[in-house]
Amino acid sequence: MADTSRVTPLAAPAPVMSPVTLLRIVIILTVLAVWELLSYSGWLYQDVVPSLLAIGGALIDLLTHGEYYFNLAVTAGEVGTALLLGGSLGLIVGITLGANRFLSKAFESYLYYLGPTPKIIFFPIMIMWFGVGPGSKIALGTLSCFFPVALSAAAGMRQIDKTLIRVGKSFRASTAQMVFKIYLPAMRHPIINGVRLGLGVALIGTLLAETKLSNKGIGFLIINAYSTFDMPRMYAMLIVLFILSIGANAVVGRLGGLDTIKRN
Amino acid sequence: MTPPAAQQSNNDILVVDDVVVRFDTPDGSVTAVDHVSFGVRPGEFLSVIGPSGCGKSTLFNVIGGLLGHTEGMVSVAGVTINGPHQSIGMVFQEESTFPWRSVTDNVAFPLELIGMPKAQRIERARHFISLVGLDGFENRYPNELSGGMRQRVSLARTLASEPKILLMDEPFAALDEQTRLLLGDKVLQIQQQLKQTTLLITHNITEAVQMSDRILVMTYRPGRVKRIVDIDLPRPRTSEIVGSEAFGRYVAQIWADLREEASRGMRDEEDHMMHPAGSKS
Numbered sequence: 284m285a286d287t288s289r290v291t292p293l294a295a296p297a298p299v300m301s302p303v304t305l306l307r308i309v310i311i312l313t314v315l316a317v318w319e320l321l322s323y324s325g326w327l328y329q330d331v332v333p334s335l336l337a338i339g340g341a342l343i344d345l346l347t348h349g350e351y352y353f354n355l356a357v358t359a360g361e362v363g364t365a366l367l368l369g370g371s372l373g374l375i376v377g378i379t380l381g382a383n384r385f386l387s388k389a390f391e392s393y394l395y396y397l398g399p400t401p402k403i404i405f406f407p408i409m410i411m412w413f414g415v416g417p418g419s420k421i422a423l424g425t426l427s428c429f430f431p432v433a434l435s436a437a438a439g440m441r442q443i444d445k446t447l448i449r450v451g452k453s454f455r456a457s458t459a460q461m462v463f464k465i466y467l468p469a470m471r472h473p474i475i476n477g478v479r480l481g482l483g484v485a486l487i488g489t490l491l492a493e494t495k496l497s498n499k500g501i502g503f504l505i506i507n508a509y510s511t512f513d514m515p516r517m518y519a520m521l522i523v524l525f526i527l528s529i530g531a532n533a534v535v536g537r538l539g540g541l542d543t544i545k546r547n
Numbered sequence: 548m549t550p551p552a553a554q555q556s557n558n559d560i561l562v563v564d565d566v567v568v569r570f571d572t573p574d575g576s577v578t579a580v581d582h583v584s585f586g587v588r589p590g591e592f593l594s595v596i597g598p599s600g601c602g603k604s605t606l607f608n609v610i611g612g613l614l615g616h617t618e619g620m621v622s623v624a625g626v627t628i629n630g631p632h633q634s635i636g637m638v639f640q641e642e643s644t645f646p647w648r649s650v651t652d653n654v655a656f657p658l659e660l661i662g663m664p665k666a667q668r669i670e671r672a673r674h675f676i677s678l679v680g681l682d683g684f685e686n687r688y689p690n691e692l693s694g695g696m697r698q699r700v701s702l703a704r705t706l707a708s709e710p711k712i713l714l715m716d717e718p719f720a721a722l723d724e725q726t727r728l729l730l731g732d733k734v735l736q737i738q739q740q741l742k743q744t745t746l747l748i749t750h751n752i753t754e755a756v757q758m759s760d761r762i763l764v765m766t767y768r769p770g771r772v773k774r775i776v777d778i779d780l781p782r783p784r785t786s787e788i789v790g791s792e793a794f795g796r797y798v799a800q801i802w803a804d805l806r807e808e809a810s811r812g813m814r815d816e817e818d819h820m821m822h823p824a825g826s827k828s
Contacts, residue, residue, distance in 0.1 A: 444641075444642070446639055446641040446642065446643045447643065447645060449613055449637075449639065449643075450637075450639065450643050450645075452613060452631055453611055453612075453613060453631050453635075453636075453637040454631070454656065454657045454660055454708060455630075455631045455632075455633060455660070456660050457660075460660055464656075464659070464660075465645075468645070468647045468648075469645075469647070471647065
């Protein structure tokens with residue numbers, strides 16, 4: 284019937300990609316084209332804007348040599364250790380402060396003062412304490428990661444529904460049972476959020492420290508490429524780092540997201 | 548007025564003996580519960596009713612061991628309690644299900660705490676889920692259920708710990724009237740089936756008369772025992788009893804007692820609003 288054919292838009296083909304995706308692709312292509320033009324124009328000092336071909340070549344060169352992966356592993360290990368140390372320390376301190384009004388009044392303001400301070404200013408101290416190797420980078424990453432996790436955990440602890448705590452107590456849960464079966468699951472959203480922020484700042488802290496003073500790691504490679512004026516290699520490393528950061532953030536976000544869908 | 552001591556007999560399973568609870572507030576010491584004594588017999592359904600501010604929720608927390616008392620003694624089966632006791636299972640007025648646990652895992656919570664093996668506790672949890680009429684919802688999460696269903700999950704969770712005494716603080720207060728009456732039926736049915744000794748804290752007269760063997764009426768601040776009324780209505784009961792003549796007489800009798808207290812409470816509250824404690828000095 285004529286009527287039905289009018290209300291069924293099945294005949295219209297689904298668009299291959301959404302307008303947003305299309306716009307993004309257009310923007311990226313434009314930037315690349317402008318970049319390439321700029322590199323051939325000679326308006327800027329030679330090699331500051333290397334051609335895409337040179338960067339591509341450097342990228343392949345980078346990814347086909349073991350040296351890069353070794354340094355990547357060093358940095359990943361530093362960030363991972365920093366996240367583990369700073370995260371667990373932050374969690375313990377945050378839960379303690381959140382649970383105890385007296386301690387929270389006495390100490391929490393320090394966390395708020397120190398939290399936004401750029402941790403890189405402590406790097407000279409870390410070098411003196413832990414040396415120029417991975418130790419000082421882990422220390423700086425740990426310090427960076429500690430604050431957001433501790434503050435989120437303390438806030439999360441205070442937001443726990445008091446009735447749920449009373450339920451636990453009425454069933455005579457032990458302290459460990461209260462922590463693992465009530466406090467932690469009830470705080471899962473603020474904790475995941477804190478870990479996400481913590482990962483970001485641990486990455487920043489570690490890389491920043493590596494660019495300052497080190498002999499291995501991605502930060503070291505980047506600053507090394509810069510000081511030898513190997514721009515294509517430097518850009519190639521920035522691109523890889525950029526992609527890795529997006530990936531890491533997506534993984535943590537996914538962990539939080541899955542939790543939300545499954546258990547509200 | 549019935550002398551409180553006469554209400555206690557030797558076979559009472561729960562004894563509240565001369566309990567006093569005082570709080571220190573900025574305006575001085577306030578007596579919330581004032582020399583309250585009563586006993587609960589095994590298998591009995593006893594309700595404590597009183598106006599807001601009569602200290603009945605304080606009493607709930609004291610009997611449940613979540614709040615200390617200033618004077619007196621609370622004992623279960625002859626054992627003095629100071630702290631949460633395994634013989635007493637509490638159901639709270641507020642939302643109290645764990646949102647991150649499925650219905651089964653919520654109900655199995657107390658069994659998990661005592662280290663019961665998983666298969667066994669799931670089986671036990673299923674039994675109590677079925678008892679409160681939530682078959683088919685075992686794997687749902689609390690946010691997928693209605694308020695009345697969540698309150699049934701809380702009830703099943705407390706029953707799963709198999710307490711000697713079920714202690715409930717206005718468990719239906721947040722629900723609408725019809726859900727409340729039907730849920731009352733469910734509680735009555737379960738209570739009669741399990742011969743569960745139950746102590747219900749409420750401000751709802753209909754609810755109290757519908758379910759109780761005895762009703763303890765409390766005075767407005769400080770909370771004292773005003774009267775204990777025997778409810779001599781036939782069992783098994785359902786919400787249909789609400790329409791009977793005898794039911795109406797009990798409601799009228801208890802309202803007569805409560806009216807006095809409630810209006811005292813209301814005057815007191817109005818006074819407080821007119822002259823807040825801090826503004827006098």
